[in-house]
Amino acid sequence: MILALDAMGGDHGPSEICKAALLACEEFSDLELLLVGSESEIKPLLEKAPSSSAKRLSIVHTDERIDMDEHPTLAIRKKRNSSMRLSMEMVRSGEASGCVSAGNTGAIVAGGVLVVGRISGIDRPAMGVALPTLNKYTFLLDVGANVRNKPYHLYQFAHMGNIYSKRILGVAEPQVALLSNGSEEIKGDEVISGAKTLIKESSLNFSGYVEGDDIPYSRADVVVCDGFSGNVVLKFAEGLMTAVASMLKEEMGQRILPKVGMVFMLPMMKDLIARFHYEKHGGTPLLGVNGAVIKAHGRSKAPAIVSALRVARNFVKQNGVELIREELG
Amino acid sequence: MILALDAMGGDHGPSEICKAALLACEEFSDLELLLVGSESEIKPLLEKAPSSSAKRLSIVHTDERIDMDEHPTLAIRKKRNSSMRLSMEMVRSGEASGCVSAGNTGAIVAGGVLVVGRISGIDRPAMGVALPTLNKYTFLLDVGANVRNKPYHLYQFAHMGNIYSKRILGVAEPQVALLSNGSEEIKGDEVISGAKTLIKESSLNFSGYVEGDDIPYSRADVVVCDGFSGNVVLKFAEGLMTAVASMLKEEMGQRILPKVGMVFMLPMMKDLIARFHYEKHGGTPLLGVNGAVIKAHGRSKAPAIVSALRVARNFVKQNGVELIREELG
Numbered sequence: 001m002i003l004a005l006d007a008m009g010g011d012h013g014p015s016e017i018c019k020a021a022l023l024a025c026e027e028f029s030d031l032e033l034l035l036v037g038s039e040s041e042i043k044p045l046l047e048k049a050p051s052s053s054a055k056r057l058s059i060v061h062t063d064e065r066i067d068m069d070e071h072p073t074l075a076i077r078k079k080r081n082s083s084m085r086l087s088m089e090m091v092r093s094g095e096a097s098g099c100v101s102a103g104n105t106g107a108i109v110a111g112g113v114l115v116v117g118r119i120s121g122i123d124r125p126a127m128g129v130a131l132p133t134l135n136k137y138t139f140l141l142d143v144g145a146n147v148r149n150k151p152y153h154l155y156q157f158a159h160m161g162n163i164y165s166k167r168i169l170g171v172a173e174p175q176v177a178l179l180s181n182g183s184e185e186i187k188g189d190e191v192i193s194g195a196k197t198l199i200k201e202s203s204l205n206f207s208g209y210v211e212g213d214d215i216p217y218s219r220a221d222v223v224v225c226d227g228f229s230g231n232v233v234l235k236f237a238e239g240l241m242t243a244v245a246s247m248l249k250e251e252m253g254q255r256i257l258p259k260v261g262m263v264f265m266l267p268m269m270k271d272l273i274a275r276f277h278y279e280k281h282g283g284t285p286l287l288g289v290n291g292a293v294i295k296a297h298g299r300s301k302a303p304a305i306v307s308a309l310r311v312a313r314n315f316v317k318q319n320g321v322e323l324i325r326e327e328l329g
Numbered sequence: 330m331i332l333a334l335d336a337m338g339g340d341h342g343p344s345e346i347c348k349a350a351l352l353a354c355e356e357f358s359d360l361e362l363l364l365v366g367s368e369s370e371i372k373p374l375l376e377k378a379p380s381s382s383a384k385r386l387s388i389v390h391t392d393e394r395i396d397m398d399e400h401p402t403l404a405i406r407k408k409r410n411s412s413m414r415l416s417m418e419m420v421r422s423g424e425a426s427g428c429v430s431a432g433n434t435g436a437i438v439a440g441g442v443l444v445v446g447r448i449s450g451i452d453r454p455a456m457g458v459a460l461p462t463l464n465k466y467t468f469l470l471d472v473g474a475n476v477r478n479k480p481y482h483l484y485q486f487a488h489m490g491n492i493y494s495k496r497i498l499g500v501a502e503p504q505v506a507l508l509s510n511g512s513e514e515i516k517g518d519e520v521i522s523g524a525k526t527l528i529k530e531s532s533l534n535f536s537g538y539v540e541g542d543d544i545p546y547s548r549a550d551v552v553v554c555d556g557f558s559g560n561v562v563l564k565f566a567e568g569l570m571t572a573v574a575s576m577l578k579e580e581m582g583q584r585i586l587p588k589v590g591m592v593f594m595l596p597m598m599k600d601l602i603a604r605f606h607y608e609k610h611g612g613t614p615l616l617g618v619n620g621a622v623i624k625a626h627g628r629s630k631a632p633a634i635v636s637a638l639r640v641a642r643n644f645v646k647q648n649g650v651e652l653i654r655e656e657l658g
Contacts, residue, residue: 133572134575147516148518179561181560184398212560212563213567213568215569216565216571216572217568225561228518229558231510232510232540232558232562233561233565236565238542239543240544240570241569242542243463
């Protein structure tokens with residue numbers, strides 16, 4: 001399987017991305033990667049590759065890149081040779097089965113629509129995230145491809161989320177729910193209650209409204225919301241867990257007894273923090289476009305990029321795009 | 330100071346509320362409480378009161394109550410003798426300086442508007458919460474008095490939040506920010522960008538947009554959003570911290586070494602969990618109405634009700650209502 005990897009995207013640039021490329025090639029013997037970006041920067045970073053990986057790594061050279069603070073649509077329209085746009089062009093042409101970028105989120109969404117193209121019948125693509133929760137994962141979408149949405153968009157998100165949960169995350173009968181400000185019938189605004197009416201009449205296993213605290217308690221497998229709410233929840237979750245971890249570290253530094261205690265607890269605490277460290281679970285699929293387009297967090301280090309490549313590979317292997325096209329196209 | 334306390338609201342009923350009344354009277358020697366609800370249920374619960382408290386506790390008897398699942402506006406309109414409505418009537422008439430209820434949130438908001446009345450000039454009241462964050466508290470509003478809002482509402486919330494942060498939470502120069510899906514100028518929807526324009530031109534110390542992760546990192550003292558977003562964030566935070574705590578407990582039960590470690594770490598962990606245990610920080614003021622109306626969480630046990638009474642007392646002492654009236658009335 002050939003995947004395009006935007007080597008210039010993200011806060012850490014080519015070094016972490018090339019490190020990830022090497023790790024991913026070791027993990028998956030069927031994986032070929034097209035690293036898109038500055039050859040002079042990428043080449044030295046691939047020198048350490050064992051021969052078994054080296055032959056599966058190629059560089060697609062370009063000097064142009066999209067920066068994190070550029071206007072998304074303008075950048076994707078004008079920078080036709082940017083590493084991100086070229087990665088997406090290869091998905092459109094079929095040279096690559098999918099692509100991964102840790103670059104400008106808005107530009108990834110714009111490129112998904114303008115370069116890769118929407119699946120016919122899909123009004124708006126959505127980004128989804130598999131959030132680690134109490135016992136499993138909850139797939140939350142949209143987390144930022146949109147700002148506000150119409151009921152029909154949320155209806156389509158519900159279907160796409162259902163497919164992702166079932167086929168990619170392996171949930172047998174996903175419970176699909178709408179995020180609202182209360183579980184009672186009278187809650188929500190017109191958009192949410194409109195979406196409820198639409199989803200209720202569909203074939204989905206719909207459980208109505210859930211509230212914010214139902215997410216960490218895994219009370220639904222798929223939680224649907226507009227891009228604004230999803231983005232706020234996801235970033236808040238990331239921030240809260242990082243803040244708690246850093247407080248814990250600081251407190252530990254000041255006290256002796258807890259330090260002794262931590263020696264005993266380290267493995268467990270590490271598990272727990274890793275589980276809820278949302279940033280580390282890299283790989284946010286842009287659902288509803290004609291190809292596997294996976295966004296990695298801008299702050300991604302190599303392991304998160306590897307995780308995004310894993311998500312891309314899985315999505316391609318499970319024919320994610322075709323499944324969405326069959327159900328909603 | 331006389332406060333009315335709805336003895337029938339909340340999931341635990343009069344027992345926890347009367348326990349809280351006793352604790353609060355011990356804590357504040359200037360406090361008199363009017364317990365509103367079923368005399369036959371309340372009276373036995375107050376029997377243990379020391380005489381110094383007993384003389385400051387009176388019962389205002391009524392058999393009617395508003396249940397958690399009732400339609401808020403209908404309930405407050407029809408149940409004119411409900412414990413919640415009577416508590417609010419006493420605020421309106423001046424018999425009480427403020428009131429606390431752990432009952433139906435929607436009914437508290439409806440009662441705030443219909444019984445206590447809005448401050449003239451205030452379009453919509455807002456509920457705010459002082460969220461514990463990395464180094465201090467961030468005052469988030471609205472967290473559920475509204476669903477969606479207009480720019481002018483958010484503008485008024487910003488001013489009310491500023492007053493609360495400065496005068497009640499003691500922040501010298503509160504940084505006020507708008508919650509958005511990104512910090513760049515182009516982010517947000519029309520409501521949020523409309524509010525930005527309004528707030529920018531005001532006298533507030535405005536720092537523009539913040540994202541979800543800026544809340545736990547205390548990057549603003551006051552974070553303004555519509556009632557839907559605030560409600561989702563607050564409940565998600567409550568759920569996440571409870572879920573993490575319960576996972577920690579479960580893991581501890583299964584392993585021996587961490588249990589040994591925990592003995593050393595207990596005080597620190599307790600501090601940390603208590604700090605981020607949002608539910609325990611009881612007391613959500615309904616800002617913008619003609620009186621101190623404080624909501625406690627439905628799940629509140631006695632300490633959370635005491636905390637809500639503390640918030641009410643503080644709000645009255647600092648002339649919260651007058652300050653809002655002066656600035657926005």
